[in-house]
Amino acid sequence: MYSYFTTLRIVDKAVSVIDDGLLKFSKLEELVLSANKISEIPVENLPSTLKILELRANRLSALNSFTSCSPPRLQYLGLSSNSLSSHRDISNLTDRHWPQLVCLDLSDCEFQNQPALLSALSTLPSLKTLVLEGNPFTLAPSYPGFTVDSLPQLSCLDGSWISAEERHRFRGLAKMSDLIVDQASATVNVGRVKGLPDPLSADENAPDFPVVTYSYFITYEFLSDQTPATLDVNSESNFDTEHVTEEGSSDADLQSNKNCLRATLKPDTGVLNSEETCHVAAHVSRHSTSKLTWSECMDFSDTHMFIVSDLGGLKKFLNQGLNLTIEEEKVLSWPAASEDIPAAKPNRNVKEKKGGKGKESPIKSGSNKDKSKDKKKKSVPELVQDAPIRRSLGSVHIPLGSLVKGDHKVDVLCDLGALHAESEVVQTLGKDLGKKIKEEKEDKEPKRRGGSDTRQKNTALSKGKGKGKKDHEVDVQADSSVSVQLEPVTVELTVKLEKWQSASEAHQLLLPHQTS
Structure with a gap:
């Protein structure tokens, strides 16, 4: 019986140990152990006849013991959805251990150092098919162009055939490895909002004062780089302080973060040196659009770019998704106290107490010109605004996991439903x-x-x-x-990961940093 089977599949059976019983299968060529609890692979217990080994979704955290004496005929190795990320794991993915490997699946692992991994994989002489999507470094603009140019022997990447035109477009990127930094650039665009009820539609018989004005804006949170200088400011609880900090100085901060990151990279590995004085930490920051007055269709046209160096953190954030909220700001304005009123009140009281006619003259002594001026002042009074009253009208969750799986763009019409709010009247x-x-x-x-x-x-x-x-x-x-009875409120939202479309585009973007 043992000499008969060539394929053995044990999927999702809580297997945790591979013992020497496998060696009895003398002709075993395919072994599938997906979705189990295997944390270590004793290669001495693997038949030397194996050509296909699938270990997807196990508990592998290192490849040390797995590569000491790997099956020499192995052509397919599936390691996706395991916690593999270290430099030691990368060093074990070379031709010294896998001389005949044709297909390698490393998708949904935790590799962040793209240049180091590609340098190791370039030594595999027979590698034709490679799956890398779901790794943090695939969120960077240099992916997949840098991979295509670094592995000329590759035929298929992430399930798509590499065309000759694609190779031509990305030719030369591999030579720019010393300039490439694994950091992501995400652009979030908030477009038109429709369906918000008119807040003043039921206020036809409202009094003249206070004057009520409404404005609307969109808020959402996204991951971005943060230096210690901006950390102190952003930690304030005041909403306006956060808004000014994130909006007003965002471009300068992003540029400084880029320069800071490049300055602290180790030249040999391209890894961020945490001991340097200039640190870049990822944090979730809240972004607010500009405020617009109500209309049936409010076009915010708000575009904001977020630079993220913590690719592992960005992967987790995208898998969790983004929360978007519509905010309303209400401001009450009252007439400012006139300078004439305080003087008039005491005279009126004196008249009522003493009953003297002579006391009426201070009030009535004003000329007609003064009266006309007073009328003008009353017709256009100076208004004093109360502190704004803000409230959340509704929020919606937008899944962004497809960006981790290989999509470059998420374009969605968010439906917040009808706003069931009674009118104040x-x-x-x-x-x-x-x-x-x-x-x-x-x-x-x-x-x-x-x-x-x-x-x-x-x-x-x-x-x-x-x-x-x-x-x-x-x-x-x-x-x-x-x-x-209101129509649903909708918000147009686009989240896009920036990707280099050619080597010339990358060269234009990186050239200023190279000259500096």
Whole structure:
């Protein structure tokens, strides 16, 4: 029986140990152990006849013991979805261990150093098919161009055939390895917002003051680089401080972060030197668009770029997704106190107390010109604004995991649903009505303590009032239900990972840093 089988598949069976029992399969060529709990591969227990070994989604964290005496005929090795990331793992992926390897799957691992990994893989003489998507370094602009040019023997990358035109476009990128930094550049664009209800549509009979103005903006959080200087400012809890810091100095900070990162790279490995004084740390920062007044279609046209050097952190962030929120800012404006009013009030009080006619002259002594000036002042009063009142109207979660899986762009129309918010006029009407009914009830109570006839009348009246109250409540609820019937609120959002389309484009972007 052992000499009969050439393929053995044990998938998702909680296998944790590979013992020497496998050596009994003398003709075994394909071994599939996906989705198990294997943390170590004792190569002495693997049949030398193996050509295909699949170890996807196990608990491998190192390749040390796996490469001491690997199967010499192995052509396919699947290591995807394992915690492989170290330089030692990279050094074990060379022709010294895998001389006949044709296909290698390293997808969804944790490799971040693209130049070092490609340098090791370039030694595999028979490698034709390679899968790298899902690794943090694939989020960088240099991927996949740098990989295509660094591995000329490769025919297929991430499930797609490499064309001659693609090789031509990326020719020369491999020679720029000393300038390539594994950092990602993500651009987030917020476009048009539709479906927000008009906040002033129900305020036709509102008083002149206070003057109420509404504005709207979009907020979301994204991962970005952060230096110690910006860390202190961004740690403030004040919203406006964060907004100014992230908006006003974002371009300068991003450029300084680029220069800082390049200055602290070790020339031999391209790894960030944490001992240097200039540190770059990734953090989740909140970005806010500019504020717009209400319209049926508000076009924010807000584009913001985020530079991230922590590619592992970016991979986790993208897999978790992005939360987008629509915010409303309400400002109440009141007439400023006039300079004439404080002087007029004492004179009016004197007149009321003493009753003297002579005291009326200070108030009436003003000329017609002064009166006309006062009228002008009243017609266009100076307004004083209260502190803005902000509230969240709704939020939505946008999955971004496809960017980790190889997509360069996520273009989505976010649907936040209808905003079920009662208008303030309806709420005020209901409160005033309830107050009035309560006061009428209290006024009737003393009379109820009188004779029986009075009590009966009052009982009848109170029943009538109760019916009226119920009717009014029904009306208010009906009005509010009508106001809730709104169309869904939608927001246009695009998240794009910047990718080099050619070697010439990369050269133009990197040339300023090379000359500096």
